[in-house]
Amino acid sequence: MKRLIQIFKILELAAVIAIILVFIFPFVWMLSTSLKSIPxxxxxxxxxxxxxxxxxxxxxxxSSGPFLRYFFNSVLVSISILLLQFLxxxxxxxxxxxxxxxxxxxxxxxxxxxxxxPPQITFLPVYLQMSAWGTLDSYVPLILxxxxxxxxxxxxxxxxxxxxxEIIEAARLDYASEWQIMWKVLVPMARPVLVTFGLFSxxxxxxxxxxxxxxxxxxxxxxxxIGIAMLKDAEGGVAWNTVMAGNMILVxxxxxVFFFAQRQIIKAFVYSGIK
Numbered sequence: 001m002k003r004l005i006q007i008f009k010i011l012e013l014a015a016v017i018a019i020i021l022v023f024i025f026p027f028v029w030m031l032s033t034s035l036k037s038i039p040x041x042x043x044x045x046x047x048x049x050x051x052x053x054x055x056x057x058x059x060x061x062x063s064s065g066p067f068l069r070y071f072f073n074s075v076l077v078s079i080s081i082l083l084l085q086f087l088x089x090x091x092x093x094x095x096x097x098x099x100x101x102x103x104x105x106x107x108x109x110x111x112x113x114x115x116x117x118p119p120q121i122t123f124l125p126v127y128l129q130m131s132a133w134g135t136l137d138s139y140v141p142l143i144l145x146x147x148x149x150x151x152x153x154x155x156x157x158x159x160x161x162x163x164x165x166e167i168i169e170a171a172r173l174d175y176a177s178e179w180q181i182m183w184k185v186l187v188p189m190a191r192p193v194l195v196t197f198g199l200f201s202x203x204x205x206x207x208x209x210x211x212x213x214x215x216x217x218x219x220x221x222x223x224x225x226i227g228i229a230m231l232k233d234a235e236g237g238v239a240w241n242t243v244m245a246g247n248m249i250l251v252x253x254x255x256x257v258f259f260f261a262q263r264q265i266i267k268a269f270v271y272s273g274i275k
Contacts, residue, residue, distance in 0.1 A: 027251070028048070029046070030244045030247055030248060030251070031244075031248060032046075032048050032049070032050070033240055033241055033244040034057055034058070034241060034244035034245040034247070034248050035050050035053045035054055035055070035057065035241075036050040036054060036057075036241050037050065037051075037052070037054055037241065038239060038240075038241055040241075041240040041241050054241060057241045057242055057244075057245040058245045058248070058249065060242050060245070061228075061231060061242045061243075061245040061246040061249065062246075062249065064231055064242065064246075065219070065227050065230060065231075066219050066227075067224070067227055067246075067249070069219060069220065069222075070219075070222055070223055070224045070226070070227035071224055071249075073139075073221060073222060073223045073224070074206055074223040074224040074225075075253075076139065077139065077142045077143055077205060077212075077223060078201075078202050078205045078206045079202075080139070080143045081143055081146045081147070081201065081205050082198055082201050082202055082205075084143065084146075084147040084148075085146070085147065085148065085149045085152050085201060086194070086198075088147060088148040088149075088153075089148065089149055089152040089153045089156055090156065090182060090183070090187060091182065092111075092148070092153045092157075093152075093153050093154075093155075093156035093157040093159075093160055094160060094178075094182045094186065096108050096111075096153065096157045097157045097160035097161045098160065098168065108157075111150045111153055111154065112150070112154065114150035115150045115151055115154065119145075119210070119211060120210065122145075123210075123211065123214055126141070126145050127141075127214060127215070130215065136215060136216075136217070137215070137216050137217045137218055137220075137221055138221060139221060141215040141216075142211065142212055142215055142216070142221065142223075145211075146205065149197075149201065151197070152197050152201070155193060155197055156190060156193060156194070156197070159189075159190040159193040160186050160190065163185075163186060163189055167185065168181060168185070171185050195261050196261075198261075199257060199258060199261045202254075202257060203254055203257075206224075206250075206253065206254060207225060207250070207254075208223070208225065209225040209226060209229065212225070212226055213226055224249070224250050225250065227246070228243065228246040228247060228249075228250055231243045231246050
């Protein structure tokens with residue numbers, strides 16, 4: 001029996017290592033390719049460690065277009081969307097979790113339904129509306145349609161519902177207003193959930209290619225994924241070393257954000273609603 005348990009532990013460890021390798025392989029390949037020369041990117045089987053580290057690939061990728069502008073636009077759009085989502089989903093989640101009002105189930109049903117509608121379906125009416133407002137090729141169509149998140153409202157509502165009613169009543173006995181209860185009692189208790197949602201939202205909008213491509217026409221408002229997709233060599237083919245260097249620039253902020261947020265993400269999965 002003891003030997004059987006050891007075998008299961010070895011198999012479990014092997015499965016974990018295999019999963020890690022599956023997830024880490026694209027990043028290793030991307031980093032390796034970003035440091036290669038063009039001939040080395042075409043070698044098969046691929047050479048993982050280049051003969052000479054071509055750090056100039058990053059300089060070439062950055063200088064191939066207005067990448068500083070692309071980077072600024074990505075930061076501005078991603079953070080603006082995140083702030084607006086927090087401002088809208090916290091009151092909405094609090095209302096759905098702690099209030100009973102007419103039409104509550106109907107409105108929450110609409111919110112859940114919105115989770116099943118991809119942006120590729122809604123982009124045409126949104127595009128026509130933004131065109132009618134004269135806001136195309138600006139920050140407005142990149143930010144405003146994502147100002148509210150159905151997933152964020154649902155996730156935060158579930159977190160708020162885990163908080164015992166006694167805590168809410170105790171805050172009211174201390175003459176705390178509903179606004180204070182929401183922001184000073186419930187929001188701090190739901191911080192792991194908020195950080196987790198914030199990371200998911202940031203990654204989604206930071207990597208979003210389709211929406212900025214549809215809504216913008218000029219480099220003044222394009223984001224980093226579009227700039228990387230436009231990386232081409234002088235002969236018209238794809239210079240994979242330069243493209244992967246650009247992708248490393250794209251991925252680096254996500255890795256930094258994840259590094260600082262990982263502890264809160266772990267807490268979100270074991271969050272019980274009571275500190």
